[in-house]
Amino acid sequence: MSDVAVTVIIPVYNAADFLDACLESIARQSLGFERVEVVAVNDGSTDDSGAVLDGWARRHPNIRVVHQSNSGAPGGPRNRGVDMARGEFLFFADPDDHLGPDALRRMVEIAERNDSDVVLGRIRGVGRGAPTEPFAATVERGDVWSTRAMFSLTPHKLFRRSLVVEHALRFAEGVRLAEEQPFIVPAYLRARAISVVADYDCYYLVDREGFAHLTKQQPPAASFYSAVRAALRSIVGLTEPGERRNELLVRFAKVELMAKFGPNYHRWHSAERQESYARIAGEVLREFIPPEVMTGFSPLVRLRARLLREGGRTDELISLSRHDSLAWAELEPGPGALEWLDGGRRTALLVRSSHYRGTGVRRVRHGVLLRHADGYEVLVPAGRATATDAPLTARVVLDLHGLHRYAHRPGRWDLLLRVTAGDGHNSHDVPLVVPAPGEGGKHRPLPGRARAVRLYARGVRPMAARLGRRPDGRVVLVAVDFRAVARKVRRRLRRR
Secondary structure, X not given: OOOOXXXXXXXXOOXXXXXXXXXXXXXXXXXXXXXXXXXXXXXXXXXXXXXXXXXHHHHOOOEEEEEEOOOOOOHHHHHHHHHHOOOOEEEEOOOOOEEOOOHHHHHHHHHHHHOOOEEEEEEEEEOOOOOOHHHOOOEEXXXXXXXXXXXXXXXXXXXXXXXXXXXXXXXXXXXXXXXXXXXXXXXXXXXXXXXEEEEEEEEEEEOOOOOOOHHHOOOOHHHHHHHHHHHHHHHHHHOOOOHHHHHHHHHHHHHHHHHHHOOOHHHOOOHXXXXXXXXXXXXXXXXXXXXXXXXXXXXXXXXXXXXXXXXXXXXXXHHHHHHHOOOOEEEOOOHXXXXXXXXXXXXXXXXXXXXXXXXXXXXXXXXXXXXXXXOEEEEEEOOOOEEOOOOOEEEEEEEOOOHHHHOOOOEEEEEEEEEEOOOOOOEEEEEOEOOOOOOOOOOOOOOHHHHOOEEXXXXXXXXXXXXXXXXXXXXXEEEEEXXXXXXXXXXXXXXX
């Protein structure tokens, strides 16, 4: 057996500004950097990425760097890294992201404990979205169904190398989106066991201003759906027809098919691209997605699916997209929008939203979004809303008493209500605002129990938090690190 526990594979293209942070997060792993090797494939970068990688490789013999001509997509560099890897496990990272310091140890240990071939470590989005469904609870030994793994198809996971080699798993090459699906989906289905680390942020998915994230791009329909088709062929080939297979297909119907024709579809600048996506998505629906898979979707989405099956009726799809783009959510205007309960432990909001039409509030999800000043976000699920007599209006009760436990960083956290449509794709964030009693009036103060200071700990770091209010009435959570405060006090005393 190799002395290398984990090979971290990084495809690199023009990421010089972020590489040091990514590599430092790997070098600081509690697993021990001596048990880790890094294979970085410089995919024809035109900035200083190659020089940064070579500098790290000179200082650390367990970092291997390959320079190649640009392949146009990360799939080829990842495959080359797989061919070079010596570790018992593989982990795929992107150069603009980073790992939590205890990530690899936790994932390797749970894999060894359970003979797991795949481990999902909780992914934290920083300024961008991240999958949440598979990380509701830690799973020691599960499968693709019990872990809800299919709702996290990014490559940032731990894989046993023997699984990858035995089944010749490969990323799609030359595909700029969904290239990981032909690798991830059969890995899930062929794994002896899948584990989930849900109590620790293993991987930080970072939105970098000015960095060309492929997830924000719209690739040609033919290349995108070629990768999706490969994943769907794995599902059809490795599962039996019926409810369990359909449960896996729901994710692809929701994300890869129907979501493409939502509120932004009518804004695409290329009519040719609109038509090609509609045509090929209709082919994929007819080939892989039985009609019964769509029964749980809203009537609007089912109508969209019928139009796609009938040959991609672009004009009608564009009209439906314009309808979807009218989705909205807001607090009920006036002083009755926010009511404090239990002296400030909870608050009741009157929310108006287009998402409540049709099925009412039953298929709408609500959560409290904590957004730090640096863009870091935490979403805390909230209970279901109750309908009111007013049209398109619901009463949502939020428990604010325990929110401080999610404030991982000192500073100010804005509090927002996230209202998400039943299909999971249309979300709106509504700030929590203490309303003013009238025109030109002052915002009402927070009740005493809301302002109360709550003590807690993040690891060994003592913290305190309280709810506060900005001048515009927005409710915020202010978290303080006692150690940072003590350092400031000491500095001030030394100046005197």
